[in-house]
Amino acid sequence: MIEEVLLGVASEVFRRNRFSAASPEAPTCFSLVLRGRTLDLQASTNEEVSIWTHYFQQVVERSKLEAHARSVALRAQPRDTFLESASEVWPTEILPQWDTERNSNRTLMLWWEGIPSASRPAVWRLAIGDVLGVGPAAFGRLLAEADTEHSEHAVARLERELFNSDDAPPEFNLYTSAESPMRAALLQLMTALQSFEGQGGPE
Known part of the structure; x- marks a missing residue:
C-alpha cells in the first residue's frame, strides 16, 4: 500500500x-x-509528474479511507468474531513480518484491543527483546545458584517497595496476598534477580 508521495x-x-x-x-x-x-x-x-503525483495522492487518500472503514467495521464485529479474526492475523500476518508490521496502524490497533493469549509470548519477546539472554534455562540456573542471602534480600526488597507500600493499588493484592501463587512467582523472580546482580549483572 502506498503510504505517501514525495x-x-x-x-x-x-x-x-x-x-x-x-x-x-x-x-x-x-x-x-x-x-x-x-x-x-x-x-x-513536468506535466507528466503532475499527472502521476496527482493520481498517486488520490490512491493514498483512498487507501486511508479504506483502512479507516476496515477499522470501523472490525470494531463493529461481535467481540468473539473480532478475537477469532485477530488470533489468525497475529501468527500469520504480523509476527512473520514483525520488522515492517510492528508500527503499522493495524498492529497498533490490534495491540490496543488485546493480544491473543496464544501470541503473547512471541509478541512480548519480539517487542521487549532479550539482550541479556535471560531465557528459561538461565532463569532456572539463577534460581538454583541463589542462596539464603539472595532470598532474604528479595523478600526484604519486596516488603519495602511493594508489600508494605501505602501507595500500592488494590489490584496489587494479586501479588501481595500471602495466599496468592503470584506472590510466590514474584518472589522467585526477585530472587533470581538478586542472584543475577550478585554475579555482576546490572542492578
Whole structure:
C-alpha cells in the first residue's frame, strides 16, 4: 500500500545518488513510500509528474479511507468474531513480518484491543527483546545458584517497595496476598534477580 508521495528528490535513494534540489532532473522526480521504503521514479516532463503525483495522492487518500472503514467495521464485529479474526492475523500476518508490521496502524490497533493469549509470548519477546539472554534455562540456573542471602534480600526488597507500600493499588493484592501463587512467582523472580546482580549483572 502506498503510504505517501514525495515530490522532488526528497528520498534517501535520490540523495545517495547525488541528486539535489538544484539538479536539472529534480523537478521531474518523485517517490512513493511503501512500508517504509521508497520507489523512486522520474517522469519525462513536468506535466507528466503532475499527472502521476496527482493520481498517486488520490490512491493514498483512498487507501486511508479504506483502512479507516476496515477499522470501523472490525470494531463493529461481535467481540468473539473480532478475537477469532485477530488470533489468525497475529501468527500469520504480523509476527512473520514483525520488522515492517510492528508500527503499522493495524498492529497498533490490534495491540490496543488485546493480544491473543496464544501470541503473547512471541509478541512480548519480539517487542521487549532479550539482550541479556535471560531465557528459561538461565532463569532456572539463577534460581538454583541463589542462596539464603539472595532470598532474604528479595523478600526484604519486596516488603519495602511493594508489600508494605501505602501507595500500592488494590489490584496489587494479586501479588501481595500471602495466599496468592503470584506472590510466590514474584518472589522467585526477585530472587533470581538478586542472584543475577550478585554475579555482576546490572542492578
